[in-house]
Amino acid sequence: MKFTPQTDVTCLVYVQGAMHENLRRIISLQSDVLADQDPEPLHQLRVNLRQLKTLRLQFSALGVWPEEFSAPRIAKLCSRLGLTRDLDVLRQRIDASLLPLLPEAEVVAIKPFRKQLKRERRLAFAELSETLRSQRYLKMLSRLQAWIKAPIGTALAAEPLHDWLPELQGQLIGDLFLLPGWMVPDASEPSSAAVLHQLRKRLKTLRYGLAHFHQAAVVEHGSLLAQLKALQDCLGDLNDLVVLRGALRTSLDLNPKKALPRFSDQLDAARDQAWLRWLELSRAWLTKGDRLRLYQRLLVLTDA
Structure with a gap:
């Protein structure tokens, strides 16, 4: 039930x-x-x-x-x-x-x-x-x-729970928008994987922390949760592809681009597709106005 x-x-x-x-x-x-x-x-x-x-x-x-x-x-x-x-x-x-x-x-x-x-x-x-x-x-x-x-x-x-929703929801944000993953210029850079993975984990925590309130009909967060899920999925795809490429190098001790050129091309295409989708979705989260609206929503200052 x-x-x-x-x-x-x-x-x-x-x-x-x-x-x-x-x-x-x-x-x-x-x-x-x-x-x-x-x-x-x-x-x-x-x-x-x-x-x-x-x-x-x-x-x-x-x-x-x-x-x-x-x-x-x-x-x-x-x-x-x-x-x-x-x-x-x-x-x-x-x-x-x-x-x-x-x-x-x-x-x-x-x-x-x-x-x-x-x-x-x-x-x-x-x-x-x-x-x-x-x-x-x-x-x-x-x-x-x-x-x-x-x-x-x-x-x-x-x-009462409703009196403390601003604190219980607001704490989930913390320094989320200060994480370096938001400013990664290119997913193909070797140094980008770790910071994007860190950002993915934080977005996941935010989503889970809001989802139980939504599922219990305490606060309506349907559209926000869908946005978080989409962002998380993009970063998840990028992380999976990094892990897969690394596992190939470790297990077979080979350079995928030389030994498996078509396979490597498919990995690059999938990475580029996920990255373009990430850039498209994340853009709306980086403006000052959008960030303020999210803060206001989680602090229960607005229903927007």
Whole structure:
């Protein structure tokens, strides 16, 4: 059942309900993830764990939290699950988007790399399975479940949620627009990958931090969330392509442009397409007026 709080809900009751719904989804995904018949449950598990981490960060000043349930611990858990998902994404991109466009010689040349990805994926999934069955992971979920049943909050937690939406939403912005990723001149520069990836993570945190308010019908953020998702997807495509090119060099010890010219051209074309889309979408976020409108929206000064 979807979490729909009352209009006069307190901060503590709200975060209790939001975390309960999030935890329910995480637990329900466990068996399908371990069955490993479809990559989607793992993707959804990572999304829900990241949403849980964002909730924990966003409401950190409002709850008296169990020691086992900290944002760094959740982040570490997400990173342990991340390799399997990243390998799934790389394999899907190669097999569905790139491989059908290659000449037979390059299909043969890239076969050892595809086999290597499969081996790495098996090893990564074995570690993932161990993590999801570990006492550390199960204890974290158990402690959160116990907190949800009997939540403990600070004095601020008894305040009405709507009175504190400016702070709970405004903190998500921080120095977002000062990050260097906004000013990267060219995605092909080697130094651009790290700063664009940092920006992508911050946009994702902002999106997750606003999405639970939207889904619970506390604030209407539909159009804003769609914009954030589009920006995040562009940067995600760019990051995947950087990772794929680096994995080729490492695994096959070759220069993709020389050994796999058509494949390399396809990677360049995909990067250029994602970059042009990023420039188009990000332009509207960089003017002073657009930034001020976003600040006003998150500080609940306007409904625009």
